[in-house]
Amino acid sequence: MARNHITPALRPFGTSIFAVMTGLALEHDAVNLSQGSPDEDGPDFLKEAAARAMRDKPNQYAPFAGVPEFREALSDWWADPGGRHADPGSEITVTAGCTEAIAAALLGLLEPGDEVILFEPFYDSYLACIAIARAVPRFVPLRREGDGYAFDPDELRAAFTNKTRAIMVNTPHNPTGKVYTDAEMRLIADLCIEHGVTAITDEVYERLTYTADQGRPHRSLASIDGMADRTIALSSLGKTFSLTGWKIGWAIAPPALTAAVQAAHQFLIFTVAKPLQHGAAEAMADPGCLAWVENLRVTLQSRRDRLFEVLTRLGFGATLPDAGYFITADHTALSDPLGIEDDVTLCERMTKEAGVAAIPVSALCANKDAGRSLVRFSFCKSDRVLDEGIARLERWFGGA
Template sequence: MIDIRRSRLPHTGVTIFTQMSALANETQAINLSQGFPDFSVDPRLIDGVLAYMREGRNQYAPMQGVMPLRENISEKVFRLAAHRYDPATEITVTSGATEAVFCAISACLQPGDEAIIIEPAYDAYIPAITLSHAIPRPSAMRYPPYRIDWDHVRDLISAKTRLIILNSPHNPTGAILQREDIEALRQIVALGDILIVSDEVYEHIVFDGMTHESMSRYPDLAERSFVISSFGKTYHATGWKIGYCLAPAALSREFQKIHQFVTFASNTPIQYALADMIADASSYLELGAFYQQKRDLFRSLIASSRFSLLPCQGTYFQMLDYADISQEADTEFAIRMTREFGVAAIPPSVFYSDGQDNHVLRFCFAKNDETLKAAAEKLCRI
């Protein structure tokens, strides 16, 4: 019998994504909670995977990932950020971005180290810190309009600070880092031997002509950063679970020490198909415009509702303020909305260490237009 009092994660249960998707299935509600598309993967990718399977590329890939994919990732990043990562020593293909986040955090932290996280934070960060016997130090974004409070981040810096975890474009808020954020970050990391884990899985989903400020664009930040991205978000294939981590050779070696004992290697034929896909730059350069159309459609459909629209600069998530509708806790309102009105969303208070509740919900608009129209019709009835 396992003694649950000895649990390594005693306060962790089933994720909110699993809970809300299960409730959506139970009630037959429109699921705008979990961040996955309801439209098809590009047929070129499916055909490519099948072709490589038939060609016999079905055995273990190299631990770091197949070389054609690493080479094309290197070319893509150089094209976008003018920074050259060595495919042989500085790029690791992973089984999704969540695995990459876990490996990067584990590679950085020793027991007693401190890691600063920006909240609301994706729920994989704190468990990885805790499993490393390190200490999470949360810093809440200023609300509104969801901007990092760099003065507070600076106040959290101590002799034990080893890591800052960033996420831009930001899930769940849709905010993005801007140049002033980069300058503030530069000043802070210069205060000590501080590493960065930069979760950039929505890197190609940025709107209104704005620029994705990747750590890779800045040599002084790149030299201390693990930059993580995801093909699942870029190519509408979240179930394929292929991501990657960019880091200088010394950091990549530490990363790979963890990665080799977590998954060792990721799906081989999918890696080859993705290598071919990203050789066509239009396959990711057009993604921002694709999702901006969906953002703008959803916002226009919701405009007449009692919800208030918050800014959305990137990702495929829209935050809606419901304070004019109810003063219920966001967890309670999200459940009631799913059951009574047939639309599921995510309550962001679960992404705060202290449960901060601003009476907003997160809605995913990575859906067919018909799905968004049907969901908006229901939301406008509330």
């Protein structure tokens, strides 16, 4: 028997569901509404700034914490509502996308046996990194409640123990699109303070929220009283500027927690592409930068609304997301007549037969039963691609 060379901690994970569904989409020439990868590139001014940096500046190693000019730009970019800026020299680390920031934060912080609280469903990288660290996950489910998702406060309280070292808070949330309420954030903060727990916040969709005009803007947990000194805030350039291939992310934390992040970061990748950091620093100082992001947000909101209307009309129990790239939808009413029992089967058949790929949400859950009725569709696509995906769904479910 051939030896299994994969470390036991990672054997349960297999290939990421995002790679699996993208591969299946390519194999069957399907419209790929599974992965959060835009098919329209980000702003020319950002790409041109990076090209100038590549041409005119040294292309050698950047400082391992990041190019100083980019960290200064991030300090201004991240300033919290109270006006507090992160110190570029001691509180900001540039990473290879948010995924590396997640790994650096968890690996730099955790010891074997430490417990980490996760809201379920979750981005799959969280659980894998916790496993590599030999830590123990504890799950708090997000359940459909009214027009959105919520957790049970008592279940969250019960998840905190004397072994809890960290809690992962992903807001805006992937895959549900939930923006956590002020009351939810205050409860999380109070429990972290009470139990001496560090919060690691994944905020990659921070600029792509659709609820600010309803009095529910994105708010970083770090901005809540008592949390600035116990939060590692993570985000990335890729989602905000539709440049996911650049893999530029960052971790913002007080010096003691930054030291933990950097202790792991230096041995994961050491440093991030220097010209891209210089280009990003220049572009983020451009007066048109925020205007471009706002235009993207408005465009995505329109595409969200269109896909939501179609999914609802077809019979999906879709939830209108507060933010981000994705719509999560209950498929039960549609799949039962087809004899489809779970999300994985539906996503496989949709990809092969309808020519549209989506993500089975059970792949983002430890409790597979919790996600088996849900699928995730991405709307971060061009109008042309989204139109084709919608047409294929209408044909398949209309005639299935």
